[in-house]
């Protein structure tokens with residue numbers, strides 16, 4: 001079937017489902033599913049989606065919590081310390097006729113919390129659409145895309161489109177806060193394919209690579225009190241302040257010395273983001289005394305690039321903190337402690353020659369006029385597929401803004417566009433005719 005004919009057919013088909021795609025995205029946004037580590041509240045949204053899946057004919061449907069998957073806690077990628085009661089993954093599978101390649105679209109249902117509040121565009125779960133943007137927590141990351149991929153499966157089933165390879169669409173729990181165990185659970189359970197598409201918010205860039213990263217907490221210790229009795233006190237705030245001031249130097253240093261392996265991050269100007277996100281000095285609970293505190297800490301997320309192991313990142317950051325602390329014995333009577341708060345999200349890169357990439361490019365050029373292929377700007381669960389299950393992994397998702405902030409939104413038109421691009425991809429990759 002030639003592309004001209006196929007494009008026309010896809011346009012006509014997806015046009016009929018436009019309202020349903022947008023409606024589902026809004027419905028999903030209206031159901032909170034916040035990840036408040038170590039807990040997560042995805043259940044209501046997952047049950048809603050599960051019921052929707054039940055209406056798709058001829059699919060195999062599965063629902064299971066990560067801890068119901070045998071052997072998960074022994075897997076090297078399992079991250080301890082999270083609670084999984086009432087946190088089910090949902091996976092829908094449309095079996096192909098055989099002889100074609102398989103594909104999985106992997107979404108996560110959890111979102112970051114509604115904070116910071118208040119939002120300007122109604123409340124975080126309004127699902128309001130204004131000037132072509134759908135607002136709400138998770139709209140951009142990634143319920144809009146989840147709606148697109150769910151509807152992709154529904155369209156293929158509704159219209160009885162025969163495909164040779166298997167098609168899977170999943171919605172996992174616990175992706176935010178570097179959980180990744182939801183994604184891991186589905187892989188161990190056997191939902192693997194010849195290529196994985198993660199529709200994370202890539203601003204319509206085709207991203208065969210993703211960054212890595214890890215969250216650390218850095219502690220400085222002091223000698224608490226007021227000194228009324230003549231004690232020698234040390235205020236840990238001074239050490240912490242010195243370290244925090246040095247973080248912009250650290251950021252400059254790791255960005256000017258970055259040596260990414262592979263293809264996609266070589267020419268990026270500032271490839272490694274550093275986010276200093278929380279700080280605490282002393283006891284903030286009610287009744288805190290006027291006193292020099294005994295300890296202080298800040299937490300920081302540091303991105304890494306293909307070619308950086310967890311050990312590389314740990315060493316690089318610890319050495320920097322040690323060097324700063326050695327320069328001033330007065331404010332650092334003891335060496336600051338650096339503790340990893342999350343797992344390491346491994347950076348990854350899929351072979352730039354992977355055959356799914358030109359298919360996506362062709363479709364994107366048709367419906368977006370241009371197609372950019374680059375490394376993603378963020379870290380996500382792609383490494384679970386790529387590193388631990390040898391699955392070529394591509395990130396491709398919509399445009400929008402304010403992820404993890406107030407007034408998160410996604411461009412509604414992109415949800416339609418993605419459904420078209422993905423339908424084309426499935427027909428070409430899994431081999432199907434319409």
Ligand SMILES: [Zn+2]
Pocket residue numbers: 108141142175200201380
């Ligand atoms: Zn995401």
